[in-house]
Amino acid sequence: MSGTMFEKIWDRHKVHERPDGQTLLYVDRHYVGDDLPLEAFETLRRKGLKVRRPELTFAMPDHYVSTRGRSLADTVDAERRELIEELVRFTAENGISLFPLDDIRQGIVHVVGPEQGLSQPGMTIVCGDSHTSTHGALGALGFGIGAAEVSHVFATQTLWQRRPRTMRVTVSGIPGPSVVAKDVIMGIIAQIGVAGAVGHVIEYAGETIRELSMEGRMTLCNMSIEAGARAGMVAPDEVTFAYLAGRPFAPKGAEWDEAVVRWRALASEADAAFDREVRLDAATLAPMVSWGTSPEDAGPITGRVPDPRGIADPLKRSRIEKGLAYMGLQPGAALEGLAVDRVFIGSCTNGRIEDLRLAAAVLEGRRATVPTLVVPGSGTVRAQAEAEGLDRIFLAAGCDWRHAGCSMCLAINGDMLAEGERCASTTNRNFVGRQGRGSRTHLMSPAMAAAAAVAGRLTDVRQLGMA
Amino acid sequence: MERFTRLSGVAVPIEGADIDTDQILPARFMHKRRVEYGQYCFHDQRLDTTGRPRPDFVLNRPGFRQPAILVGDRNFGCGSSREQAVHTLVDFGIRSIIAVSFGDIFRTNCLKNGLLPVTQPEEIVRGLRAGLTASPGLHLTIDLESEQVIEADGTAHVFSADPFGRSCLLAGLDEIDYTLTLLDRVSAFEAAGQ
Numbered sequence: 001m002s003g004t005m006f007e008k009i010w011d012r013h014k015v016h017e018r019p020d021g022q023t024l025l026y027v028d029r030h031y032v033g034d035d036l037p038l039e040a041f042e043t044l045r046r047k048g049l050k051v052r053r054p055e056l057t058f059a060m061p062d063h064y065v066s067t068r069g070r071s072l073a074d075t076v077d078a079e080r081r082e083l084i085e086e087l088v089r090f091t092a093e094n095g096i097s098l099f100p101l102d103d104i105r106q107g108i109v110h111v112v113g114p115e116q117g118l119s120q121p122g123m124t125i126v127c128g129d130s131h132t133s134t135h136g137a138l139g140a141l142g143f144g145i146g147a148a149e150v151s152h153v154f155a156t157q158t159l160w161q162r163r164p165r166t167m168r169v170t171v172s173g174i175p176g177p178s179v180v181a182k183d184v185i186m187g188i189i190a191q192i193g194v195a196g197a198v199g200h201v202i203e204y205a206g207e208t209i210r211e212l213s214m215e216g217r218m219t220l221c222n223m224s225i226e227a228g229a230r231a232g233m234v235a236p237d238e239v240t241f242a243y244l245a246g247r248p249f250a251p252k253g254a255e256w257d258e259a260v261v262r263w264r265a266l267a268s269e270a271d272a273a274f275d276r277e278v279r280l281d282a283a284t285l286a287p288m289v290s291w292g293t294s295p296e297d298a299g300p301i302t303g304r305v306p307d308p309r310g311i312a313d314p315l316k317r318s319r320i321e322k323g324l325a326y327m328g329l330q331p332g333a334a335l336e337g338l339a340v341d342r343v344f345i346g347s348c349t350n351g352r353i354e355d356l357r358l359a360a361a362v363l364e365g366r367r368a369t370v371p372t373l374v375v376p377g378s379g380t381v382r383a384q385a386e387a388e389g390l391d392r393i394f395l396a397a398g399c400d401w402r403h404a405g406c407s408m409c410l411a412i413n414g415d416m417l418a419e420g421e422r423c424a425s426t427t428n429r430n431f432v433g434r435q436g437r438g439s440r441t442h443l444m445s446p447a448m449a450a451a452a453a454v455a456g457r458l459t460d461v462r463q464l465g466m467a
Numbered sequence: 468m469e470r471f472t473r474l475s476g477v478a479v480p481i482e483g484a485d486i487d488t489d490q491i492l493p494a495r496f497m498h499k500r501r502v503e504y505g506q507y508c509f510h511d512q513r514l515d516t517t518g519r520p521r522p523d524f525v526l527n528r529p530g531f532r533q534p535a536i537l538v539g540d541r542n543f544g545c546g547s548s549r550e551q552a553v554h555t556l557v558d559f560g561i562r563s564i565i566a567v568s569f570g571d572i573f574r575t576n577c578l579k580n581g582l583l584p585v586t587q588p589e590e591i592v593r594g595l596r597a598g599l600t601a602s603p604g605l606h607l608t609i610d611l612e613s614e615q616v617i618e619a620d621g622t623a624h625v626f627s628a629d630p631f632g633r634s635c636l637l638a639g640l641d642e643i644d645y646t647l648t649l650l651d652r653v654s655a656f657e658a659a660g661q
Contacts, residue, residue, distance in 0.1 A: 020630035147550035148579035
């Protein structure tokens with residue numbers, strides 16, 4: 001038998017194939033957040049339809065929710081509160097399970113899905129959010145869709161898709177101290193570019209990936225979209241099974257045993273051919289930070305802002321010139337030592353318990369010298385962090401310890417930067433205006449963001465020494 | 468969905484690669500109801516912080532008012548899946564975007580909203596932009612039936628649209644209604660337990 005993991009999952013979910021190559025693909029799991037345009041719901045009502053498989057669909061508010069409290073009244077304005085209310089109403093009408101604000105399971109869909117055992121190997125998983133690639137960490141095919149496609153899944157539990165190409169990214173080498181999954185994915189994107197994987201599904205392979213924890217793999221797959229990929233995935237293994245075992249929605253007993261047998265067979269065959277191969281040596285990586293306005297604009301903390309005049313591609317040169325002007329950076333400036341105004345630790349990229357532990361390890365016994373917002377990815381993560389005493393570390397360091405949500409990753413819930421403010425952020429996008437109009441975002445790992453909080457400037461966490 | 472067969476209108480060059488959906492529609496307008504939604508299109512580039520048009524931005528230049536077509540470059544519409552980015556373009560009057568390549572989700576969102584994404588090689592896209600910049604207000608014609616981009620002087624460039632997307636646009640077909648005709652296959656798939 002030959003075939004990649006992607007092809008195996010794709011082939012098993014084909015409902016119908018048109019002669020023109022369009023495939024009707026069955027959807028096993030559909031997550032719904034609160035940031036859809038109302039059309040997504042109205043389309044169904046207008047057609048007099050109900051959601052076809054509500055039991056495969058799980059919803060939770062995440063983008064617009066206030067991190068200051070767990071009441072709808074905390075929402076920043078009536079328009080946004082109504083969108084959360086509309087999600088509640090639509091899911092109730094259609095018998096869809098919803099994790100409401102006062103449910104400990106509420107959080108960012110890409111944190112909650114795996115955490116609850118709802119995302120499982122071999123599944124097709126979609127959500128009207130580009131970071132649905134996260135779920136590929138479990139050996140699933142997870143990808144983001146638009147609102148019209150969300151309506152289509154509601155009505156038919158399927159999607160029309162054209163088969164993407166495959167790319168294998170093999171990462172070898174033992175990462176140095178304080179080099180984590182975030183640095184690996186930022187290194188990959190810096191290498192292949194933000195359009196490097198357009199039209200492809202990435203499978204991450206190699207010894208470095210095998211050694212990553214499940215949560216590290218989620219960070220990795222999460223940012224696949226930042227390389228333009230349709231999805232990112234990692235073959236399920238013992239790490240995956242150990243992570244899933246005992247989770248609320250994971251199979252139990254004999255069903256679990258059968259599932260593990262099926263899941264083991266998902267891995268790409270040894271002779272499987274990929275359309276593209278990319279390699280990276282993790283041993284060459286240092287903790288990464290972004291300096292521009294695209295996720296590919298990133299380098300080691302020990303490095304400098306590049307001089308655009310040295311860039312041959314005129315398009316890239318002009319983009320970076322504009323980016324540096326926006327970021328208020330001079331060519332050749334050292335990244336280390338650059339003063340920041342704010343720090344944000346959280347998001348679907350780095351809002352999980354391991355991320356908070358990494359940040360807390362740096363902040364323990366130290367003080368944040370700039371305003372630092374710590375936002376857990378879910379209520380469950382928050383409770384776990386509090387059980388471990390991480391909240392006390394954050395609070396003792398002077399950080400703001402909040403409730404779960406997307407928060408300042410895209411700054412549409414009231415948590416945002418002011419014009420011109422510079423932020424060390426554990427998020428996924430450093431686009432112009434991403435964290436508020438005129439905001440300047442530097443992407444990095446949780447430990448690096450915590451180090452920036454302590455120093456008030458971009459700092460090589462390896463120089464801090466752990467508390 | 469509105470049918471798309473042939474479109475003629477003012478085309479505007481959008482310089483730069485990797486125009487992300489946060490630029491097209493800043494996230495803080497995602498929650499706004501779809502009423503005069505075109506006002507948010509390229510908001511932060513079109514308008515300064517006091518709400519005045521920025522004269523240096525291409526969509527504010529004389530001759531580029533009321534455009535129907537944008538000519539971008541590589542990886543147009545990368546980033547988030549927010550379909551509101553397509554809504555604001557459509558409500559601004561844009562019915563087609565010509566680019567070297569598109570973000571995958573954005574391209575799909577365009578097709579579902581009657582906005583035709585057209586892929587052309589780098590030299591052609593850059594040639595088109597240079598021509599439009601030199602003579603603001605020039606029209607381009609996009610014929611989906613014959614799959615051609617036609618310049619004002621008659622020069623034609625062939626493109627290849629996704630066959631399914633093309634037939635949906637030509638017929639103004641509602642994809643959900645179409646898939647509902649195939650529900651017996653979906654049921655059979657479900658019954659087979661995958």
